Amino acid sequence: MTLTYEDVLRRYEPVIGIETHVELGTVSKMFCGCATDFGGEPNTQVCPVCLGLPGALPVANEKAIESTIRIGLALNCSIATWCRFARKNYFYPDMPKNFQTSQYDEPLCVDGYLDVDVDGETVRVGIERVHLEEDTGKITHVGTSGRIHGAEYSLVDYNRAGIPLVEIVTKPVPGAGAHAPEVAKAYVTELRDILRTLGVSDVRMEQGSLRCDVNTSLSPAGSGADAGRWGTRTETKNVNSLRTVERAVRSEILRQAALLDAGGRIMQETRHFSETTGDTRPGRSKEEATDYRYFPEPDLVPIAPDPEWVEKLRAGLPELPAARRDRLRAELGVSAEDMVQLTNAGVVALVGATVDAGAPIGEARNWWLGYLAQQANSREIDAADLGITPAQVARLVELVADGALSVALARQVVDGVLETGQDVDAVVAQRGLKVVSDTGALEQAADDAIAANPDVADKVRGGKLPAVGALVGAVMKATRGQADAAAVRAILLERLGVSE
């Protein structure tokens, strides 16, 4: 028997928790001056410190500390007045030192919250902690399947090792019920918007600069999930897009319910989400409780953020997405229905930023809910992941308003930006996209279209005006979409001796 999601949610109460890792966008690594650029030649961005060579001495990157405090402030956290780094000891070749410098029981930021909107309701997600650590190296398993089972050996690139990494951990979120998957997605979406607004990271999930692990557990409905008596949780890794956050929670709820219904027991384990199958598979099992033997990092002195510094950072926070939404509502007259539509499409911040970049609100809204939303849907990604920036959209709007591009041409420019990653003006120049306003050329194209389609031309002359659409299409094709369709129609009708 196949369980339906609705049926499961009548009988079980899901509790979720999310751990997010964010690579900070600093120029240099956390404890050394190596570059942090993505995609460099393997093992060219390493030094004695991040390789853990004997005698190397780490020194903390001030910008990374500052960014972490700003994240904590944006998430309504308390900032520690004194805290230390700790060594997390383990044997795995992703760290050449055999330990990762992290924070243990003294995180930089604790006890905050983030409010997210789901279907017009506000859900408060508690933030347990925000701490700073270093990223690990990248391992490639060489074997038949690319997975570790059957891998004969592994290859390690340490360029990523030592890049500042912020870990943001939520408190358990009970009470979301059937909305749990949406709450998870809304949280990561809002968090990503905040991080982007703070300018602390490029938050590119596809490049791994923002990564999520989602914890899910089920309790029988009415058993007091709100009171903290939760079922055994599993941790789902490999959640690498906003869409996946939602899918992963939903599939794990269904899997656990099926197992519990069959009288099974949920194992506390790490699972991996597969984009292709849409479900989770068991990963590392916790047969032996992990013991990282944390101890204070002796090579780094404690951090004691000056309260004055923290207050200065607080005062310098930019307008955060929630405030920007309020402003869009209040100042720009976005209706409540529109706001729900924008929120559901995940484009509020994008529309706000497009307006900030100079576009009128109506145009910004139309682009993000229209053509760009279609492009995102057909690629099965979120609009924010498309790879076109609000500034680029604002530039398009400007070009259309100036008459340099028609809307059809502007869409071609979008295609070009999405395909090549180039800027709007570069695509326009490279593809020679501009509105053909040379009347002589349009008249020639119109005559050609009439000559090539005598039947259609006769119909129009006979009074069937809608038939002219086929001729307009032929002219637009001949001009590669670079003509103004209304102008073409007028020219065609004039040359056919027909008036509207």
Next chain:
Amino acid sequence: MPDATELSGSSVSSAGGRIGRDDVAHLARLARLAVTEQELDVFAGQLDVILGSVARVSEVAAGDIPPTSHAVPMTNVFRPDELRPCLPREAVLAAAPDVEDNKFRVPRILSEEV
């Protein structure tokens, strides 16, 4: 990949500064050290003496003295976010046990799926 929220405290029982062979066996496993049955007894005895000696500190340290993690009372030693030269790759890979595609080649890792 380990994650920082799997927090676990010290697993060494230190009641009265005593350390047993089970503790030594556990620590040896965590440190990936092959220790023989005989050595477990030897190390348990030696470590017990060391722990016992260090434990004497708590006889003079009152409750208002916090444990020391750093000998020098300094805080906030930072560096500006600036680039410094990296090592030449040849030098980096010269230290690798084995190299392929300019990466460190290591034996396959069991009991972990990535």
